[in-house]
Every structure is written in structure tokens, then in C-alpha cells.
Amino acid sequence: MDWLHREIAENWRREGKRYAAAVNEFVRIGMESEWKQEQEEPEQDKRYSFAQSIIEMIRAANEVGEVERLREELPPASWPITPAYENKTQAVKPVAFLQDGSLVIHTGGHSNDRKLYLVYEQTISEIQDLQQIGCSPDGNYFALVNKQGIRIVHGLTRNKIEGEVEITATSWEYIQNSIKKAVPELESLANLEHPEAGLDEVIPFHDGKSVLLVSHYGIYVIENDEAQLLHPDLSQLIKDEIEDTTIDMAHGSVSPDGRWIAYGSQCSEHLLKDTSHGTVYEFAPESSYPHYALFSRDSYDVWYNACHFYNGMTMRVSISEAEKQATTAETVEWPLMNDEMRVYAGAALKDSYIFGDAYGYLRCIDRDGQEVWRYFVGSTISGITVSRDEERLAVGTYAGMLHLIDLKSGCKSEYSIGTAAILETERWILWQNEEPLRW
Numbered sequence: 001m002d003w004l005h006r007e008i009a010e011n012w013r014r015e016g017k018r019y020a021a022a023v024n025e026f027v028r029i030g031m032e033s034e035w036k037q038e039q040e041e042p043e044q045d046k047r048y049s050f051a052q053s054i055i056e057m058i059r060a061a062n063e064v065g066e067v068e069r070l071r072e073e074l075p076p077a078s079w080p081i082t083p084a085y086e087n088k089t090q091a092v093k094p095v096a097f098l099q100d101g102s103l104v105i106h107t108g109g110h111s112n113d114r115k116l117y118l119v120y121e122q123t124i125s126e127i128q129d130l131q132q133i134g135c136s137p138d139g140n141y142f143a144l145v146n147k148q149g150i151r152i153v154h155g156l157t158r159n160k161i162e163g164e165v166e167i168t169a170t171s172w173e174y175i176q177n178s179i180k181k182a183v184p185e186l187e188s189l190a191n192l193e194h195p196e197a198g199l200d201e202v203i204p205f206h207d208g209k210s211v212l213l214v215s216h217y218g219i220y221v222i223e224n225d226e227a228q229l230l231h232p233d234l235s236q237l238i239k240d241e242i243e244d245t246t247i248d249m250a251h252g253s254v255s256p257d258g259r260w261i262a263y264g265s266q267c268s269e270h271l272l273k274d275t276s277h278g279t280v281y282e283f284a285p286e287s288s289y290p291h292y293a294l295f296s297r298d299s300y301d302v303w304y305n306a307c308h309f310y311n312g313m314t315m316r317v318s319i320s321e322a323e324k325q326a327t328t329a330e331t332v333e334w335p336l337m338n339d340e341m342r343v344y345a346g347a348a349l350k351d352s353y354i355f356g357d358a359y360g361y362l363r364c365i366d367r368d369g370q371e372v373w374r375y376f377v378g379s380t381i382s383g384i385t386v387s388r389d390e391e392r393l394a395v396g397t398y399a400g401m402l403h404l405i406d407l408k409s410g411c412k413s414e415y416s417i418g419t420a421a422i423l424e425t426e427r428w429i430l431w432q433n434e435e436p437l438r439w
Contacts, residue, residue, distance in 0.1 A: 077415065
């Protein structure tokens with residue numbers, strides 16, 4: 001029996017096309033008038049009642065291997081579906097494209113339920129015996145995290161997920177003992193029974209000899225088998241008689257050349273550390289709470305985002321200007337690149353940046369802060385990575401979706417929302433306790 005319910009599919013396409021056109025026109029007029037022209041809000045999408053039927057068709061099409069036909073008959077849109085399946089959704093975070101074109105992702109949050117997957121062409125497979133994988137900014141080194149410890153390797157391929165050459169390997173026992181020496185008498189990452197499950201980010205440096213650990217229990221650099229607490233500041237904790245290293249909204253980024261670390265948390269300034277001599281620079285956020293940091297590909301600039309509820313502001317700091325300012329009495333007003341987005345993830349391109357926000361929008365912004373395009377994926381964005389040739393983009397959302405996008409297509413679907421001439425080529429639904437579904 002055919003899996004396709006033709007009447008539902010026709011209504012899905014018709015309503016999807018109408019809604020996309022209405023939103024795109026609303027945004028066009030708003031942007032052209034700088035949002036000064038009064039408009040009526042577009043009529044809401046009416047496809048929510050189809051959610052169960054759509055998921056049943058997606059499952060059936062996957063079972064019989066007719067996903068190409070599925071995409072034609074049911075152009076993907078997650079926002080009409082996910083409200084009915086909120087108990088199944090989870091964060092999806094793309095980690096990196098490998099040199100052979102495959103993609104490493106992980107799903108889930110801070111728990112032993114986190115899973116790692118390898119996506120290649122039309123297939124997906126679970127990576128066993130690892131809790132997390134992190135990638136250096138230049139894409140050459142990978143940190144492999146399991147219950148025993150952290151190994152840094154050079155190069156990964158889908159056929160050799162362990163990597164070509166092991167650079168360093170450190171057990172959790174050794175890491176935790178080193179942290180205890182660095183922060184004696186304080187509750188920290190060293191006190192966790194399963195520290196591998198408590199990491200937000202694990203980022204190897206450009207030489208594969210150091211790694212940045214970002215967590216709710218502090219931000220650390222592990223180098224030469226020694227641990228350094230970057231944040232929160234140990235002397236301040238002691239002064240304030242605080243008994244632990246916990247922080248909210250922990251975030252960190254390493255520059256491609258390995259010299260700089262940008263980091264912070266909800267109650268900090270934007271912070272920048274020069275690893276060559278240890279100087280830490282501080283910058284006041286433009287919005288309430290520091291939330292995200294990203295370096296340019298050439299390591300000349302760092303972009304900082306601070307949030308307020310679902311909105312936020314992003315500023316650009318020139319590293320050379322920051323160094324110069326530290327030696328003079330001059331005050332630099334750092335340029336504001338965006339005054340709308342609460343940024344959850346980003347990727348630096350050669351001439352621009354792609355950021356993902358809390359409302360489910362991707363925005364490409366050039367180095368001067370001008371918006372190049374925007375594109376709606378449908379849910380709060382949890383992760384972004386781009387291929388080395390800047391042709392493929394992988395986007396993960398908290399709705400449990402993985403979006404694979406062709407950045408060089410030069411065309412857009414009539415079902416897509418946004419101004420971008422880019423094209424989604426594939427989508428995976430990665431829900432809790434469910435088999436992955438290709439769409």
C-alpha cells in the first residue's frame with residue numbers, strides 16, 4: 001500500500017507555499033522600510049493539525065527507501081510538527097565535516113544519553129564508545145572523549161574514526177587530579193563522577209597539544225598534563241568565599257592560530273586571553289549577559305554576543321586594537337555588528353560569518369556588519385559547522401533536526417523562508433528514543 005496520503009500532501013504543499021510567500025513579503029517590506037511601515041502580521045501557518053500524519057508518512061517512506069519522493073511530495077518544515085512532539089525533541093549539534101565529506105554530530109545534552117553519529121551521503125550510523133568529539137578551529141585535530149579520558153588525534157575519516165595519529169592521551173583521573181591542584185578546596189569539574197557527561201565544549205588547539213574544556217563547572221585549559229582554571233577567576237572566588245566553580249551560560253572559543261581564547265559566562269565581561277604571555281583583556285557587553293564568542297578565520301577579530309531573553313547584541317573586537325588600547329589611555333568603542341540576535345552557534349567564513357539565533361534564523365553577516373542573507377530553519381539553533389570549501393553547511397536545532405544546506409546553489413525553494421539563495425538538500429529527524437529519520 002502506498003505510504004502517501006495525497007490530499008494531506010497537497011494541502012501541506014499549498015499551505016507551505018502560501019505561508020512562506022506571506023512571511024517573505026512581510027519581511028521584505030519591513031526591511032526596506034526599516035520596519036517603519038505598518039503591516040498586518042501574516043496569517044498563521046495552518047499545518048499543525050497534519051503533524052501526526054506527516055510523521056507517519058516520513059516513517060513509512062524511510063521504511064521503503066523512498067525519501068527522494070518524500071521530499072518532493074512533502075517539502076520539509078519542522079515548525080508545524082515539533083509542537084506535537086516536544087517530549088521527543090533534543091539538541092542536535094554538528095561538530096565538523098571530515099575530509100572525506102562525512103559529518104560528525106552529537107545529540108542530547110548533559111547526560112550519559114548523549115549520542116554521537118556519523119552522517120555520510122544518505123546514511124547515518126552511531127559512533128560507539130565515545131561521549132563527545134571536539135574539533136580544532138582549523139579542522140585538523142579532534143578530541144575524542146570517553147569515560148576513560150580525552151585523546152587528541154590528527155585527522156578523522158569515516159573509515160577510521162580513531163584518527164590517523166594520536167597526539168596526546170590523558171585519563172580523567174589525571175585531569176581531575178590536576179584540576180584539584182589548580183582549585184584546591186573548591187567544588188569543580190574534578191568532583192564529578194562522570195566528568196565526560198558535564199562538558200559543553202571540548203576544543204583542541206591548532207597544534208593538538210592543548211584542549212579547552214567548557215562546562216557549567218568552569219572553563220579550563222589542559223596543557224602538558226596540567227590544568228588551568230580560566231573562568232571563574234580563582235582569586236575572586238576565594239575573596240568572595242564562594243565554594244564552587246559553577247557558572248551559567250559558559251562559552252569559549254579558540255582562535256585558529258591558537259594564540260587567543262575568547263570566553264565568558266552569564267555574569268562576566270567578554271574575556272580574551274593571550275596564551276603567549278597570559279594577559280587577559282575585558283570588554284563590556286552591549287547587552288545583558290555574555291553568551292557566545294567566535295573568531296574570524298584569520299584570527300584578527302573576535303565577535304562577542306550578549307543576550308537578553310531571546311534577543312541580543314553582537315560586537316566585533318579587533319585584537320590588534322585591543323592590544324593597543326591596553327598600552328594607552330584611549331577608550332575604544334567596539335563596533336556593533338547586530339542588535340537583534342541571541343546567538344547560539346556560528347561559523348566563520350573567509351569573508352563573512354553565519355550565526356544561528358534563538359528564533360531559528362540563520363544570518364550571514366559580512367565583516368562590516370552588513371546582513372548578506374537570512375534563512376529560517378524553524379527552531380532555536382543549537383549548532384553550526386561549515387565545510388572547508390564553504391560549500392556545505394550543517395545546522396542543528398533544539399527541535400531534534402539536522403539540516404544539510406548547499407551554500408553555493410544560487411537558488412531558493414518556494415517553500416523556504418528568508419532572503420538566502422541557498423538550498424536545503426537533506427534533513428534528519430533525530431528524536432529521543434527514536435530511529436533517525438531522513439527527510
